Amino acid sequence: MITRKTRRGMTALLLLSVFTFWVSRSQDEKTLEPVAGLDPKLDYVLRDFELQFYDENGNPTINMRAPVLRNDPMLQLGTMEHPVVRLNQDDAVWDMTADKATVTADKEHVQLIGQVNVKRNERVSGNWVELTTREVQIEVTPQTAVTSQPVSMFDGLNRVNAVGLELDMKAKTYTLKQQVKATYAVN
Numbered sequence: 001m002i003t004r005k006t007r008r009g010m011t012a013l014l015l016l017s018v019f020t021f022w023v024s025r026s027q028d029e030k031t032l033e034p035v036a037g038l039d040p041k042l043d044y045v046l047r048d049f050e051l052q053f054y055d056e057n058g059n060p061t062i063n064m065r066a067p068v069l070r071n072d073p074m075l076q077l078g079t080m081e082h083p084v085v086r087l088n089q090d091d092a093v094w095d096m097t098a099d100k101a102t103v104t105a106d107k108e109h110v111q112l113i114g115q116v117n118v119k120r121n122e123r124v125s126g127n128w129v130e131l132t133t134r135e136v137q138i139e140v141t142p143q144t145a146v147t148s149q150p151v152s153m154f155d156g157l158n159r160v161n162a163v164g165l166e167l168d169m170k171a172k173t174y175t176l177k178q179q180v181k182a183t184y185a186v187n
Contacts, residue, residue, distance in 0.1 A: 045070050049080070062087050062140070066101070076105035083112070087143065087169065094169060095119045098136075110138040118145075120169075129155040133165070143169040151176070157185035 002010075049069035053062040066080035083101040087094040099114025118131040134149045145167040153160040164177025 043071060043073050060088055064103075078103040078105075085110070085112075089169070091124065092120050092122050092172075095121070096136075096138075108140050110140060112136045112138065116147075127155070129153060131165075131167075145169065148177070159183045 046069040048065075048067060050063070050065040052060055055061050063086040064080070064083060066083040068081045070079045071077075072079070080101040080103065081099075083096075083098055085094075085096040085101075087096070096112060096116070096118045098112035098116045101113065102111045103109070113135050116133050116136050118133075118136070119128060120130075121128045131151060131153050133147050133151045136145050136147045138145045146165065148164045150163050151161070151165045160176065160180065160182045162176035162178065162180040166175040166177070168174070
């Protein structure tokens with residue numbers, strides 16, 4: 001048997017639940033109006049930033065991530081600390097790291113600065129080549145890169161050192177500019 005005191009408590013609890021439901025529902029129905037006059041060129045910082053680009057078929061092409069991305073609206077330049085960039089191609093994957101990177105507002109020009117490492121892994125054969133330098137300018141759409149700094153390339157057996165490099169990632173070709181020195185492994 002339920003006592004009178006218990007019935008009153010249950011009734012009060014039921015009324016409180018209905019009131020809480022009504023208050024929360026009325027707050028959900030409010031629509032936020034967009035704020036007019038905002039400047040889209042904001043100065044901001046993103047932490048644990050990741051950006052993914054896709055091709056026309058929905059396949060991932062470029063992935064950029066970094067612990068910190070800072071946007072400077074006056075220079076129209078984004079700056080990343082310790083960026084990791086992955087370029088996916090049909091036959092290979094390019095992994096690029098650096099101490100710092102800058103990205104233009106149109107996201108077409110990326111400059112890797114500091115200790116720059118670029119590694120290309122072929123999907124089928126497993127062959128790879130690693131390139132190290134101090135600075136690289138990357139053109140995103142044509143998938144080209146250039147540096148005037150000293151460059152070292154290593155493929156597990158052979159080593160090539162030079163000053164200056166032009167790299168075409170689509171055509172898989174490169175041109176070493178000057179002071180080229182190579183050490184080849186004899187089979």
